[in-house]
Amino acid sequence: MRIKIRHETHYVLEQAARRAMQYLRLTPRNDRNQRVGNWSISGPEKLTQWLDGFGNVVHFASEHTDHNDLKIVVEGEVETKETNGVLPLDDGLPPGMFMRPTPLIKCDEVLGAFSDELKGIIEKDGELSFLHALMAALADEVTYESGQSTVACSATEVFERKKGVCQDFAHLFIAGCHRQNIPTRYVSGYITNGAGDPASHAWAESYVSGLGWVSFDPANRQCATESYVRLAVAYDYATAAPIIGVRTGGQGEQMNVNVQVDQVQVQS
Amino acid sequence: MLKNFFDEMHAESGEVREPYETYSAWLHSTQVDELVRCHEQADLIFRRVGITFNVYGADGGVERLIPFDIVPRIISASEWELIERGVIQRVNALNAFLHDIYHDQAILKSGLIPPDLILTNEAFRPEMLGLTLPHHVYSHISGVDIVRVDEETFYVLEDNARTPSGVSYMLENRQAMMRLFPDLFAKHRVAPVSHYPELLLETLSSVAPKGNSQPTIVLLTPGQFNSAYFEHAFLAQEMGIELVEGQDLFVDEGYVYMRTTRGPRRVDVIYRRIDDDFLDPLAFRPDSALGVPGLLAAYRMGNVSICNAVGGGIADDKAIYTYMPDIIKFYLAQEPILKNVPTYNLRRKDDLAYALENMEKLVVKEVHGSGGYGMLVGPASTKKQVAEFKEKVKADPANFIAQPTLSLSTCPTFVDQGIAPRHVDLRPFVLSGRQTKVVPGGLTRVAMEKGSLVVNSSQGGGTKDTWILEGANARTRR
Known part of the structure; x- marks a missing residue:
């Protein structure tokens, strides 16, 4: 599928900032299941591209002059391939590292017990069946609702409230998998259609021995399809965040995000 | 004398051990009044130099002098030869280990270390994966803590691969001793330590990006409220490099620059004395104001060297420590020269x-x-x-x-009651760049309280000058 993306993030400040610096994880990964074409980032005064330890393309963006507003626009096309949610076996990252309980994905007894209820499936039908069952159970248990959580909410906090958005679902799924010793990581990206915010999205990937990384999107109760574009993989939201910034001066920030993700109809 | 402890000056038979022969004779011929006078003078010297240390938790972190003891710790040439080979071996193995776990992870694949001990460790930094450092060195400065329990046995207590402090005491203690006891230095061939800053500068230069032979080096400090600020200022001055704080540096187009009165100047090597967490607020702790936004980008692009490297803290993990003998055998195919404490x-x-x-x-x-x-x-x-x-x-x-609980060796120490044995350890400073080197000496820490085994300065420990006696065929080096 050819997917056209335009993602605009616009910061407006009441009081001007003197300097601003950001890491932007806004460039899709070139993988077996997706090829990136004509990708561009514009807006910030200066941009330097580098690769982080997870292999994500990152830009260091900096603004050195006084500014009241800052606009970051990424756009381009990605050609995706349907792989039934399965990704290459080895992308150079040891699966075992995605067992780390960061503060956002740390499992507690309540969430652990929820995951344990399903663990019988692992022995009976294998890990893959467990992962599908956990995805479905979370989708049943937790309601998709925006405005009930922030990006700083941990999986356990969200599980108490039973309400959250895509990154919360991803965190919950990761914590539930870690409980059963299944390496699982966070993915940020785009989706052409799905729950809530139509475009900017997050889901998870679990490492199934013998098969490789398999993607699960508990917010949409499905494995990733060719409608999904992967931006970055990491432990959790904090390490995969599309934009992390600091600035000197400046107050009264307003952020407006506009994302368009469309399938390109190929004329034959 | 405390029973059951090895004493550095007196053998079990009561005889004076060889390295202390000359010193012991001098001590016996010196009046206690004279020692008291020297002790007071030492106190004055250190106050004038301004060498202080913040102690956390004590009276809201007041600055105070670390007690300095006027009785030196003396180590023979042959003892030192063993320690030197041992610490160089350990640091080389540690660097090979760190390079491996951030690249191929052969040691994990071999099954020697449980992978989860590394991979889920908080000190394992994914930011370092696949980044190849000059000479594959991560711990450029290591402060290996060694204790002695008998004539032959030295144990390594910790490797301290995360910016160890204390080297300024090694240098200042020697200066003070030379002023207080010039006659003793005339009677002993004590190996000099004063070239440490020069060696440190050489080490830092040797790991500059892309083999740059004229690198600009800075010392990055968290600021004057840090407990080791004195040492940061001291070392920067001794090496003739700028002492900077995070706000003095910025990143542009993937390079690090220092703000100067004559405009921005590119920085190649950062000798940092701040923790990983505070290096770059965009990559590590977002609330940190100490670091430099964008530093990780410049680092991963290979445009700046950070000493010690990010992610080396995992070598300090005390659970990893238990595997050190295996790590030495795995990477160097050698038997460990210095022992690990059974853990x-x-x-x-x-x-x-x-x-x-x-x-x-x-x-x-x-x-x-x-x-x-x-x-x-x-x-x-x-x-x-x-x-x-x-x-x-x-x-x-x-x-x-x-x-x-180890029976740390004791060393005669000047206390209120006169000269009495107190427990000591030893921290030599190992420098790794193109080569791995150690200055003959180190920081001897002493537990000033009778019977105490805790030598940490944060817990009231003091320091001594450490004399490595040169062998008959030692090269002279000044």
Whole structure:
């Protein structure tokens, strides 16, 4: 599928900032299941591209002059391939590292017990069946609702409230998998259609021995399809965040995000 | 004399050990009044130099002098030869280990170390994956803590691969001793340590990006409120490099620059004395104002060297420490020259049961702890303290290791009652760049309280000048 993306993030400040610096994880990964074409980032005064330890393309963006507003626009096309949610076996990252309980994905007894209820499936039908069952159970248990959580909410906090958005679902799924010793990581990206915010999205990937990384999107109760574009993989939201910034001066920030993700109809 | 402890000056028979022969004779011929006078003079010298140390938790972190003892720790040429080979071996193995775990992870594939001990460790930094450093060196400056328990046996207590401090005391203690006791230096061939800053500068230069032979080097300090600020200022001055704080640096187009009165100047090597967490607020702790936004980008692009490297802290993990003998054999195919302290890894069930049963005899430490904080010295603690610590251990056993209480050697020390034995350790400073080197000497720390085994300056320990006696065929180096 050819997917056209335009993602605009616009910061407006009441009081001007003197300097601003950001890491932007806004460039899709070139993988077996997706090829990136004509990708561009514009807006910030200066941009330097580098690769982080997870292999994500990152830009260091900096603004050195006084500014009241800052606009970051990424756009381009990605050609995706349907792989039934399965990704290459080895992308150079040891699966075992995605067992780390960061503060956002740390499992507690309540969430652990929820995951344990399903663990019988692992022995009976294998890990893959467990992962599908956990995805479905979370989708049943937790309601998709925006405005009930922030990006700083941990999986356990969200599980108490039973309400959250895509990154919360991803965190919950990761914590539930870690409980059963299944390496699982966070993915940020785009989706052409799905729950809530139509475009900017997050889901998870679990490492199934013998098969490789398999993607699960508990917010949409499905494995990733060719409608999904992967931006970055990491432990959790904090390490995969599309934009992390600091600035000197400046107050009264307003952020407006506009994302368009469309399938390109190929004329034959 | 304390029984059952090896004394650096007196052998069990009561005879004076060889390295101390000359010194002992001098001490016997010197009046106590004279020693008292020297002790007071030493105090004055250190106050004038302004060498102080912030102690956390004591009176809101007041600055105070670390007690300096006028009786030197003396080590013979042959003893030093063993220590030197031993610490160089350890640091080389540690650097090979760090390079491996951030690249191919051969040691994990070999099954020698449980992979989860590394991969899920907080000190394992994914930011370092696949980044190849000049000469594959991560720990450019290591402060290896060594204790002695008998004539032949030295144990390595910790490797301190995370910006160890204390080297300024090694240098200042020597200066003070030379002023106080010029006659003693005339009687002994003490190996010089004063070239340490020169060697450090050489080491830092040798790891500059892309083999740049004229690099600009800076020392990055968290600022004057840090307990080791004196040392930061001292070393920067001795090396003739700029002492900077995070706000003095910025990143542009993937390079690091320092703001100067004559405009921006590119920085190639950062000798940082701040923790990983505070290096770059965009990559690590977002609330940190100490670091430089964008530094990780410049680092991963290979445009700046950070010393010690990011992510080396995992080598300081006390659970990893238990594998050091295996690490040395795995990477260097050599037998360890210096021993590890036998250590109970409390993530193992049997070890945990033993430790809980015998805690009053053991030293228990947090795996990520340092500076003598968060540890229990069983024999020196009350029943209540032991009971409380047991609860802490039970709550998170994998966070602790336990070791037998070592019979640290004693060294004669000047105290209120005169000269009395006090327990000591030794921290030589190992420098790794193109080559691995050690200045003959180090920081001898001494527990000033009778019977105490805690030598950390944050816990009231003092320091001594450390004399390495040169052998008959030693090269002269000034």
